[in-house]
Amino acid sequence: MKGTDGPDRSDQAASSLAREIYWAKEGDPPPTDLDSIRDRLDDFAHRMRVEQRQLVPIGETLLGSAAGWKRTIKLALWRVTRFSTMRYDRLLAELAALNGELAHRLQETEEELARVREELRGRGGGAS
Helix, strand or coil: CCECCECCHHHHHHHHHHHHHHHHCCCCCCCCCHHHHHHHHHHHHHHHHHHHCCCCCCCCHHHCCCCHHHHHHHHHHHHHHHHHHHHHHHHHHHHHHHHHHHHHHHHHHHHHHHHHHHHHHHHCCCCC
8 A cells, every 4th residue: 555655564564574684694503513613612712812912903893994083093092902801812712722622522522422332232231
């Protein structure tokens, strides 16, 4: 029903729904097997260790600006306060490394458990 007030309400609802779906879409969920988790944790730890040594993180979009004076002020404030966050980059990297080691040990435990279960089945212990 199109009136003089504006576009059709169904068109507004469809465009609103399309907008909500676009913003709610997060892509494919990341894989959850232990190898991919360990790889992602290793990548994260490496990134945190690299960012720890940088005065300005590469790809930080919030520090850029079209106006040169704004960009200069943002970078100056970042450098002044950077010392307080450098420690957390190192701690996050260590935490990711510990979690990666935990994932590795969990994977070894699952493989050992599967081997023991197969061995028990072979002996006729049948309880699972």
